[in-house]
Structures are given as structure tokens and as C-alpha cells.
Amino acid sequence: MTILECRSVTRTYRTPSGDICALPSTSLAVQEGGSLALVGPSGSGKSTLLSLVAGLERPTTGDVWFKGAPYSGLSMAGLLKHRRKHIGLLTQNPIFIRGLSLWDNIAIPLRLNGWAEQSIRVRLSDLLARLGIADLRWRQPSKVSGGELQRAALARAIAHRPALVLADEPTGSLDQANRNAAAELMIEVARETGCALVVATHDVAVADRMQQVVRLAQESSP
Amino acid sequence: MMAVRLVVAALRAYRVHVLFLSIVLATFVTFTAVLGCLITNQAELTLDVIRAFRAGDMRLQGWEITAEDFRTLAQLEGIARVEPFVVLQGVLMGEDTHVAGITIPSEFYRLERNLTQGELPGQDELMLLDTLAARLGLGVGDRLSVVVVVQQRDGTRHSATLSLKVSGLLRETARVPNLPVVPLEDLQQQTGLYANVALVELAEGVEPAVMRTTLRGLFPSLHVQLWEEAYREAQRQRSMARAALERHTLLVTASLVFLIWVAVGLQARERRHDWAALVILGAPAQLVWVVRVAEAVIVCGLGAALGAASTASALRLLGWSDISATAMASNLRRAIVTSGVAMLSLTVVQTGILFLRPVSTRARQEL
Numbered sequence: 001m002t003i004l005e006c007r008s009v010t011r012t013y014r015t016p017s018g019d020i021c022a023l024p025s026t027s028l029a030v031q032e033g034g035s036l037a038l039v040g041p042s043g044s045g046k047s048t049l050l051s052l053v054a055g056l057e058r059p060t061t062g063d064v065w066f067k068g069a070p071y072s073g074l075s076m077a078g079l080l081k082h083r084r085k086h087i088g089l090l091t092q093n094p095i096f097i098r099g100l101s102l103w104d105n106i107a108i109p110l111r112l113n114g115w116a117e118q119s120i121r122v123r124l125s126d127l128l129a130r131l132g133i134a135d136l137r138w139r140q141p142s143k144v145s146g147g148e149l150q151r152a153a154l155a156r157a158i159a160h161r162p163a164l165v166l167a168d169e170p171t172g173s174l175d176q177a178n179r180n181a182a183a184e185l186m187i188e189v190a191r192e193t194g195c196a197l198v199v200a201t202h203d204v205a206v207a208d209r210m211q212q213v214v215r216l217a218q219e220s221s222p
Numbered sequence: 223m224m225a226v227r228l229v230v231a232a233l234r235a236y237r238v239h240v241l242f243l244s245i246v247l248a249t250f251v252t253f254t255a256v257l258g259c260l261i262t263n264q265a266e267l268t269l270d271v272i273r274a275f276r277a278g279d280m281r282l283q284g285w286e287i288t289a290e291d292f293r294t295l296a297q298l299e300g301i302a303r304v305e306p307f308v309v310l311q312g313v314l315m316g317e318d319t320h321v322a323g324i325t326i327p328s329e330f331y332r333l334e335r336n337l338t339q340g341e342l343p344g345q346d347e348l349m350l351l352d353t354l355a356a357r358l359g360l361g362v363g364d365r366l367s368v369v370v371v372v373q374q375r376d377g378t379r380h381s382a383t384l385s386l387k388v389s390g391l392l393r394e395t396a397r398v399p400n401l402p403v404v405p406l407e408d409l410q411q412q413t414g415l416y417a418n419v420a421l422v423e424l425a426e427g428v429e430p431a432v433m434r435t436t437l438r439g440l441f442p443s444l445h446v447q448l449w450e451e452a453y454r455e456a457q458r459q460r461s462m463a464r465a466a467l468e469r470h471t472l473l474v475t476a477s478l479v480f481l482i483w484v485a486v487g488l489q490a491r492e493r494r495h496d497w498a499a500l501v502i503l504g505a506p507a508q509l510v511w512v513v514r515v516a517e518a519v520i521v522c523g524l525g526a527a528l529g530a531a532s533t534a535s536a537l538r539l540l541g542w543s544d545i546s547a548t549a550m551a552s553n554l555r556r557a558i559v560t561s562g563v564a565m566l567s568l569t570v571v572q573t574g575i576l577f578l579r580p581v582s583t584r585a586r587q588e589l
Contacts, residue, residue: 056502077507084504095499097228104227108503111224156503 001067003163003196004030004053009062011048023048025062028214032163035190035197037207040216046200049216050166053198054087055079067163084112088157088195090186092169094149096141102152103128103137109160127155131185150182158193165190167199171206180205225509228500229516249528253536291441298436300428333392333403340390347389349403355391364388384412493517 011023023045030036038046052059055071064071066086074082083089088109096105103124110120128134131151136144144152150170157165170186171179183206190197199206207213295301334342338352340362348368350360360366368384386404493514500510 054502080501080504080506082504083502084506087504089502091502095495095502097496097499099230100227108224108500108505112503112505112509 001032002029002065003032003034003067004028004198005065006049006053007062007065009049009052009059009064011045011052011057012060023052023059024217026214026216027062028212030164030196030198030212033191033194033196034212035187035199035210036212036214037210038198038200038214038216039202039207042202044216046216047168050168050198050200053164054089054166055083084109085160086163088160088162088165090153090157090165090167090170092172094141094153096149096152098141100141101138102133102141102144105141106152106156106159109156113160115160123159124155127159130189131155147182151185154182154186154189158189158195161193162195164196164198167197167201169201169203170199171201171203179203183209225512225516228509228513229520249532253533295437295441298440300425300433300436302425336392338391338393340388343386343389343403343405345405346384346386347404348386349390349392350388351394352391353394355388360388362388362390 006026006028008025008027009023010021010025013020013022026045026049028036038049040046051057053064055064055074058071066082071079071082096102097108100108106124106128107120110123115123124137125134128137131154133144133148133151133155136148136152141149141152154170157167167186171182183203186199187197187209197210199210201207333349337349340349343349350358355361358366365385365387368386384404392403497510497514500513
């Protein structure tokens with residue numbers, strides 16, 4: 001079953017100096033449990049496409065479909081709810097809420113989705129042990145390394161069992177050794193949880209592991 | 223529960239200097255509001271005087287009359303009240319007396335605040351410093367005889383013995399006269415002291431012009447020039463009051479614009495990242511709002527408390543504590559509204575309208 005479909009989506013920003021086309025017309029489809037890599041040079045619209053799929057903004061033309069339902073049928077509040085329930089997000093520089101421990105940061109999506117505290121404890125204990133960061137759970141985000149933070153971000157992205165995980169350059173801020181390990185882990189965990197994975201990346205090694213690769217070409221602004 | 227966790231986390235995450243600056247800003251708002259309130263209060267007091275004058279009351283400057291004339295004036299048909307003019311806050315000057323008279327409401331208020339026992343004096347009553355009462359072995363309700371030596375304008379002296387009841391005791395402070403305190407009008411009536419008439423309040427329906435003619439006929443000492451002086455004085459006070467109100471409005475407006483600008487910048491830098499994280503994770507808009515408003519209210523609340531304390535200390539140090547107390551008592555609603563509006567504006571703008579778009583933009587940027 002197709003979980004995600006983008007049909008001729010474009011995104012244009014209006015600026016005082018003229019319109020800027022951030023994403024030329026793009027179409028793609030991802031099957032349930034499938035994986036897709038978005039590749040292309042900087043400025044080709046990879047992050048913009050992820051932002052549209054995440055429902056953070058709306059396409060200028062075209063539409064995004066999730067499990068057969070179009071985003072255009074949802075209000076911004078509806079998109080927010082959809083993101084909270086069905087999507088996990090992984091960014092290049094993981095953003096965590098300062099002042100909260102890693103555990104509490106990872107628990108946010110679960111709490112937002114109304115999980116009971118007991119279920120949260122069980123789920124996070126398993127997940128953090130699986131990702132090898134169980135010992136770091138009470139640390140502040142600023143007190144762990146980049147690789148550990150990326151694993152914590154992965155934990156947060158999949159903790160609430162989303163149907164789709166979106167990752168934007170998830171290994172971009174890591175060194176080579178950590179990059180391979182993080183990519184491996186992300187793909188493995190996504191496979192185990194059965195969620196579909198869409199990754200925007202420059203990393204050929206990561207792209208090669210995906211079932212599909214969509215190449216975005218840079219298009220000059222009109 | 224989630225909101226509480228996030229607010230606690232936010233307060234822990236604030237960098238000390240940013241938190242400090244936010245509190246200082248809120249302190250400044252409170253200080254400005256209270257200061258503005260004081261200015262407004264002073265201006266309003268002045269306007270009250272002018273309003274009384276404009277309503278047809280007969281405000282006079284330095285019309286000296288004898289106690290007998292004073293009594294005649296007060297009993298004239300068409301006159302509701304005669305207010306003696308008192309210099310130096312209730313202490314009779316130029317007369318060789320050892321008794322302080324009080325008459326104007328702010329003086330009563332000031333003394334009332336320093337009452338340790340009993341109440342303000344009525345007819346045939348007086349107040350004493352508690353230290354003096356202790357030395358004399360007197361308490362509230364006891365009677366004592368007071369000999370008042372009065373020197374009249376022609377240089378002659380006479381003494382009057384008054385039998386007065388102690389109505390209340392005052393604590394000894396720098397602003398309380400070290401003298402027995404009796405109502406001025408009572409003192410004038412009993413000793414035959416000269417009095418200056420400050421205000422003649424007319425009964426309802428009495429024409430000021432008609433009363434003016436009547437008074438000129440009855441009291442030769444009331445000269446026509448005095449009216450002109452009084453009018454000029456009222457004009458001067460009116461322009462002063464208006465200027466004070468304008469200054470207050472400008473002060474509060476300028477402070478608010480400055481504070482909001484700085485606070486918006488500070489909070490944007492400090493918290494946008496965390497709010498963006500919540501938006502990315504799909505937190506409901508209400509939750510983000512609650513967290514933002516709660517943070518601002520806590521920071522502003524701390525600042526307001528600090529501002530109130532520092533304002534009180536500053537006023538005390540400057541010796542304006544009585545003025546401020548009077549201002550707050552007579553104008554409390556304005557003080558609350560002014561401070562409230564200042565705080566609310568700061569909170570709403572800080573946490574709401576101006577951050578809605580930047581947070582969404584930041585959320586996209588973070589991705």
C-alpha cells in the first residue's frame with residue numbers, strides 16, 4: 001500500500017526581489033515500510049520537500065497524499081495533529097529542548113500522543129537500550145556527544161511508532177565513523193519498526209541503502 | 223502536566239544573564255508605572271483644586287481675617303464650607319503657639335497612618351506623640367489642660383487654656399510634628415487666632431458673582447486684586463497639571479516601546495529554538511501558548527515583585543514614602559490599571575503576536 005505520494009508538488013517563495021522557486025515540480029511515492037532517498041545539490045529543494053511532507057508548510061501547486069488522503073483537505077491544526085501522530089522527524093542538527101533530560105525529550109511525542117507513563121517507561125527503556133544510550137537518559141542534551149545526540153534524536157523520531165520517518169541529512173553533522181554507524185542504525189531500526197523512511201542526503205552510502213532514490217535537480221528561479 | 227514540565231525546563235534553560243535582563247526589564251516597567259502613577263496623582267490633586275475653582279468656588283490667596291470674621295464667614299447663608307489656608311503642612315506659622323493644627327485631608331491621612339492607638343481628634347480633642355504621652359502618664363481618653371499663648375498681629379499676647387481629651391497617640395517619626403495636634407478650625411475658634419482663608423465653598427445654586435459682591439460689602443479686607451491673583455494661580459496650576467499628565471503619558475509610552483522591543487529580541491533569541499522544537503514535534507498550538515505565556519508571566523511576575531520592592535525602597539530613600547502612600551491610596555485603581563496594562567502588553571506582545579510567524583519560520587529552518 002502506498003503510504004506517501006507527492007503529486008507534482010512545487011514550492012515558490014515570494015520575496016521583494018521576485019519569486020524564488022525552492023522546489024520544482026516533483027512527484028514520488030513511498031510504499032508502507034519502504035525507503036526513499038532524496039539526493040541532489042544544495043538548494044535543489046530536498047529540505048523544502050521534507051517540510052511539505054511534514055506539513056510544516058503547504059505546496060504552491062500539487063498536493064501531498066498520506067494513505068490516500070490529501071493534505072489539502074486538512075487545516076493547519078489538522079496537519080499539526082497528523083505530524084504528531086504519524087510522522088517522526090530527524091534533523092541534521094538534532095533540536096532538543098534545553099532543560100529537559102534526554103529521557104524527557106524523547107518522551108515528548110509519546111506524551112503529546114497521550115501515552116500512559118507506564119507504557120512510556122516500557123517503550124523508552126527498550127528503545128534506549130536498543131540504541132545504546134540507556135545510561136545517558138538523565139543527561140542534559142548539552143552534555144552528550146554529537147553521535148549520542150543523533151541516536152537520541154532517532155529514538156525520539158520513532159518512539160511513538162510513526163508510519164513515516166523523515167530525515168534531513170541525518171548523518172551530516174557526524175564524522176565518518178559515526179556517520180556509517182548512525183546510517184546503519186537508522187535503517188535497521190526503521191526496518192524493525194516497519195515505518196517508511198524518507199531521507200534527504202548528500203551521502204551516497206546512505207542513498208545506496210534505500211529502496212528508491214529520487215534525484216532533485218537545481219532549477220534556477222524564474 | 224506536560225506544560226508544567228516544559229515551563230520548569232524552560233526556566234532551567236534560561237541563561238542567567240537573559241533571565242536577569244528580563245527581570246530587570248519587568249522591574250523597570252513596574253517602576254515606570256508607579257512613578258507615572260505618582261505624577262498622575264499629583265497632577266490630579268492639582269486638577270481637583272482647579273476643578274473646585276472652576277465649579278464656582280471662591281479660591282482666595284492670603285485673605286487674612288480674624289477668628290471672629292472667620293466664624294461670620296462660615297455662618298453666612300450660601301456658604302457651605304470655609305477652608306483655612308495652612309502653610310507648612312498644618313503647623314500654624316507666624317503665631318507664637320505650641321500647638322499644631324491640622325486641616326487638609328492629606329495631613330489627616332499622614333497622621334492617621336502613624337496612629338498607634340485611638341483615632342483622629344474631633345472637637346475638644348487632641349493627639350499626642352506616644353513618647354510624650356508615656357512621659358506624662360496619659361492614655362487615650364484622658365483629659366489634659368493645654369495653655370496656648372497667642373501673639374496677635376498688633377503684638378499683644380494673650381493665653382487661652384483649653385481642656386482637651388486625648389483621642390489618639392502617634393508614633394514618633396520625622397514627618398510627625400513634635401507637638402500636640404488639634405483640629406485647626408477648633409483651635410482658631412477657641413483662641414481667636416488669625417486665619418488665612420484658602421477656599422470658600424459655595425452652597426448649591428449660589429451664584430459666585432453675587433456672593434463675591436456680598437463678601438466685598440461685608441469684609442473690606444477682601445480686595446478685588448486677590449481674585450485676579452487667584453485666577454492666575456489657577457491658570458498656572460492647570461498648565462502644570464496638564465504638562466505633568468503629558469510627561470506621564472510620554473514616559474510610559476516610551477518605556478513600553480523600549481521594553482517591548484528589547485524583550486522581544488531577548489526572548490526570540492533565547493527561546494525560539496525550543497518553541498520550534500515543540501512545533502516540529504506537533505505540539506498543539508495551545509500547549510505552546512501556555513508554555514510561552516507561563517514563562518513570560520513568571521519572569522514578569524518576578525520582575526514586578528522586584529520592581530515594587532525597589533520602587534518602595536527608592537521612594538523611602540528619597541523621603542517620598544508618604545507621598546507615594548497617599549498616591550496609591552487615593553489612586554489605587556489607576557496604579558493597578560497602569561501597571562497591569564504595562565505588564566499585559568509586555569506579556570502578550572512578547573509571547574504572542576510577534577512570535578507566531580518567527581517560530582513557524584524557525585521550525586522550517588530547523589528542518
